[in-house]
Amino acid sequence: MLKVYLAGPEVFLPEAIELGARKKRLCSEYGFEGLYPFDNEISPTSEERIDRRIYRANEQMIRRADFGICNLTPFRGVSADPGTVLELGMMAGLGKRVFAYTNTVRNYLERSKLHDTLTYESSGNVWLDADGMAVEDFGNVDNLMIDWAVAEHGACPIVRHDAHPAEIYRDLTGFETCLRLAAEAISKIA
Amino acid sequence: MLKVYLAGPEVFLPEAIELGARKKRLCSEYGFEGLYPFDNEISPTSEERIDRRIYRANEQMIRRADFGICNLTPFRGVSADPGTVLELGMMAGLGKRVFAYTNTVRNYLERSKLHDTLTYESSGNVWLDADGMAVEDFGNVDNLMIDWAVAEHGACPIVRHDAHPAEIYRDLTGFETCLRLAAEAISKIA
Numbered sequence: 001m002l003k004v005y006l007a008g009p010e011v012f013l014p015e016a017i018e019l020g021a022r023k024k025r026l027c028s029e030y031g032f033e034g035l036y037p038f039d040n041e042i043s044p045t046s047e048e049r050i051d052r053r054i055y056r057a058n059e060q061m062i063r064r065a066d067f068g069i070c071n072l073t074p075f076r077g078v079s080a081d082p083g084t085v086l087e088l089g090m091m092a093g094l095g096k097r098v099f100a101y102t103n104t105v106r107n108y109l110e111r112s113k114l115h116d117t118l119t120y121e122s123s124g125n126v127w128l129d130a131d132g133m134a135v136e137d138f139g140n141v142d143n144l145m146i147d148w149a150v151a152e153h154g155a156c157p158i159v160r161h162d163a164h165p166a167e168i169y170r171d172l173t174g175f176e177t178c179l180r181l182a183a184e185a186i187s188k189i190a
Numbered sequence: 191m192l193k194v195y196l197a198g199p200e201v202f203l204p205e206a207i208e209l210g211a212r213k214k215r216l217c218s219e220y221g222f223e224g225l226y227p228f229d230n231e232i233s234p235t236s237e238e239r240i241d242r243r244i245y246r247a248n249e250q251m252i253r254r255a256d257f258g259i260c261n262l263t264p265f266r267g268v269s270a271d272p273g274t275v276l277e278l279g280m281m282a283g284l285g286k287r288v289f290a291y292t293n294t295v296r297n298y299l300e301r302s303k304l305h306d307t308l309t310y311e312s313s314g315n316v317w318l319d320a321d322g323m324a325v326e327d328f329g330n331v332d333n334l335m336i337d338w339a340v341a342e343h344g345a346c347p348i349v350r351h352d353a354h355p356a357e358i359y360r361d362l363t364g365f366e367t368c369l370r371l372a373a374e375a376i377s378k379i380a
Contacts, residue, residue: 009323012323012324012325013322013323013324014322014323014324049328050328051326051328051330051334051337051338052338052341054334055334055335055337055338055339055342056338056342058335059339059342076267076268076269076302076305076306076319077266077267077268077269077305078266078267079266079267079269079272080272081333082269082270082272082275082332082333082335082336083333083334083335083336085272085275085276085279086275086276086278086279086282086333086335086336086339087279087335088276088279089275089276089277089278089279089280089281089282089283090279090280090282090283090339091279091283092276092279092280092283093279093280093281093282093283093284093285094283094284095283112266115266115267116266129266131359132203132204133199133202133203133204133359134202134203134204135202136241138239138240138241140241142272143271143272143273143276144241144244144245144273145245145248145272145273145276145277146272146273146276147241147245148241148242148245148246149245149249149276149280151242152245152246152249169321169323
């Protein structure tokens with residue numbers, strides 16, 4: 001059974017463990033074994049720093065996984081959770097296939113306009129943020145390195161789903177679409 | 191001569207090219223060849239999407255590099271530029287050594303308190319953001335996956351430098367410290 005690493009900011013929710021269990025049940029419905037960061041048993045008695053042990057356990061899980069599904073929903077700002085982005089990059093570097101979803105349909109430029117006061121510089125045909133720094137305008141979900149890491153290493157663009165704001169970190173519609181895409185991709189290879 | 195990939199949000203500055211040239215000159219003073227994303231010649235005449243070509247050129251540069259130096263200064267929110275974080279993860283996944291710096295000495299929890307209204311939940315001994323999601327309190331620069339990817343794959347913690355706010359994306363003090371750490375690390379191996 002192929003193993004899928006489940007990356008996303010839902011690990012910071014109060015109900016992180018239940019949500020992980022829901023994700024893992026969905027994985028098994030599609031014939032995969034879900035690996036969720038909270039499955040790591042980190043005992044608080046060890047002398048080593050707990051954050052270092054969490055890191056090592058997550059990296060080991062990523063290395064054990066056959067592929068990944070990343071939740072790239074914006075988190076504490078205009079972009080995705082940086083822990084999830086780090087894991088996405090690591091999986092791409094390790095040559096593992098990555099699928100991803102976001103629970104908003106607004107693209108990066110649209111979200112940047114809500115988050116900051118942008119100005120349009122017609123001479124350079126570019127949007128600038130309040131610091132005078134260019135804002136990417138490619139219609140992508142996030143920084144181009146993120147969108148294209150998924151497209152090149154997963155062979156599918158990031159799935160965009162318009163979740164209810166109250167459910168933005170809990171809605172699993174886009175996640176299930178990724179599972180379906182992964183199952184289809186595997187059946188094509190087999 | 192060892193090649194170092196130069197990741198950071200300074201690519202979005204109006205003077206991105208000059209800043210890259212400054213970084214590359216510093217690299218050569220330490221005996222390294224700097225690879226800067228803007229060195230890629232992306233001609234706008236090709237039929238392929240420009241963002242995809244930038245991605246591919248950057249990934250090729252990362253694969254050619256012997257190690258990386260990442261600018262993890264907070265960008266458009268509490269965390270580092272997600273493009274830089276993606277590249278950091280990719281280098282770690284590829285087994286390349288990574289060094290990193292940030293131009294603020296405030297840690298993740300301190301910055302989160304400035305960015306959002308946090309509440310302390312004494313029963314769980316945890317800080318929560320306005321969405322009720324846990325905020326990491328390990329004294330780290332950013333999400334633990336970022337700090338420990340650097341510490342484990344670079345063997346040095348993220349360098350913290352207190353830059354003047356107006357120079358936060360231009361100050362190269364922390365960058366030069368990373369070059370010195372890299373030169374020392376290489377001399378130990380050689």
